[in-house]
Structures are given as structure tokens and as C-alpha cells.
Amino acid sequence: MLTKINHIGIAVSSIEEALSFYRDSLGMIFSGTEEVPSQLVRVAFLSVGESKIELLEPTSPESPVAKFLEKNGPGVHHLAYGVEDIEAAIAKLVSQGVRMIDAVPRNGAHGARIAFIHPKSSGGVLTELCEAHEDSH
Numbered sequence: 001m002l003t004k005i006n007h008i009g010i011a012v013s014s015i016e017e018a019l020s021f022y023r024d025s026l027g028m029i030f031s032g033t034e035e036v037p038s039q040l041v042r043v044a045f046l047s048v049g050e051s052k053i054e055l056l057e058p059t060s061p062e063s064p065v066a067k068f069l070e071k072n073g074p075g076v077h078h079l080a081y082g083v084e085d086i087e088a089a090i091a092k093l094v095s096q097g098v099r100m101i102d103a104v105p106r107n108g109a110h111g112a113r114i115a116f117i118h119p120k121s122s123g124g125v126l127t128e129l130c131e132a133h134e135d136s137h
């Protein structure tokens with residue numbers, strides 16, 4: 001069902017400040033920022049070989065990332081796995097009693113369709129399914 005780890009999401013209070021470490025000190029390749037209104041976040045993608053890191057900055061105090069930062073401070077926020085068919089993946093998980101935050105996919109960054117699994121159903125790791133847009137695998 002899963003194709004690869006699509007990205008690792010990291011909560012930050014400021015993308016600009018975080019870039020000085022990830023882009024400038026670690027030398028990751030920065031491919032720009034994008035606002036994801038459905039998730040109340042601004043995101044920045046950085047590449048490490050074939051892997052990606054997603055920096056998440058809240059755009060509203062109601063953002064799930066704002067709540068996460070308030071409770072935990074900056075740090076690893078979620079793991080995102082690639083799937084070929086997100087509806088089929090959600091149906092399979094629901095049939096196995098897994099609790100979805102999104103039973104219907106939402107629009108994520110880079111035109112991807114995404115759905116989150118509740119961390120109470122995934123051993124405390126917020127888990128995202130990500131069906132990449134065909135131009136951005």
C-alpha cells in the first residue's frame with residue numbers, strides 16, 4: 001500500500017529562522033515555500049537526495065501546528081508515506097478499525113492529496129498518507 005516515505009514534517013515557529021540551520025548549515029536544497037490554507041500552515045520543502053523535509057509554520061493560532069508548538073515546542077511533527085491510491089488506502093485502514101482524522105482526502109502542498117491518521121491509532125506518531133500530484137513524485 002505504501003510506496004515510500006514521502007517526507008518528514010517538522011514544526012517550527014519561523015521558517016526563515018529554521019532555514020539558517022536546514023539550508024545554510026546542513027546544506028539541504030530549498031525549493032521554496034507554499035501556503036496550505038486547508039491546514040492553516042505555510043510549508044517549506046527541502047531535499048536530501050531523494051528524501052524531503054517539510055518545515056511547517058502555523059498561519060493562525062487555530063492551526064494544529066500552533067497547538068503542537070505551544071504544547072511541545074519545535075520538533076518532529078509527522079511522518080508522511082506515499083500511496084498510489086489514497087481512497088483505497090483510507091478504505092483499507094478504516095476496515096481495519098484505524099481512526100482517520102481525514103476520512104476524505106484534503107488538498108496538501110504541491111497539489112498532493114493527503115489524509116492524516118490519528119496518533120492514537122498509530123502509536124503516537126502522527127501519520128500522513130500522501131498521493132503525490134503526478135508531476136511532483
Ligand code: CMX
Pocket residue numbers: 009036039041043054056064065067068071076077078101108109116118119124125126
Ligand atoms: N504527533 C503525535 N501526537 C500528537 C500530535 C503530533 N503531531 N499532535 C497532537 N498529538 C496528540 C497530543 O499529544 C494529544 O495526546 P494526549 O491526549 O495523550 O495528550 C492528542 O494528540 C490530542 O492533542 P491536542 O493537542 O488536544 O490536539 P487536538 O486533538 O485538537 O488535535 C490532531 C490533534 C492530531 C487531531 C490535530 O493536530 C490534527 O488534526 N492534525 C492533522 C492535521 C495537521 O497536523 N496539519 C498540519 C500539517 C499539514 C501538512 O503537512 O500539510
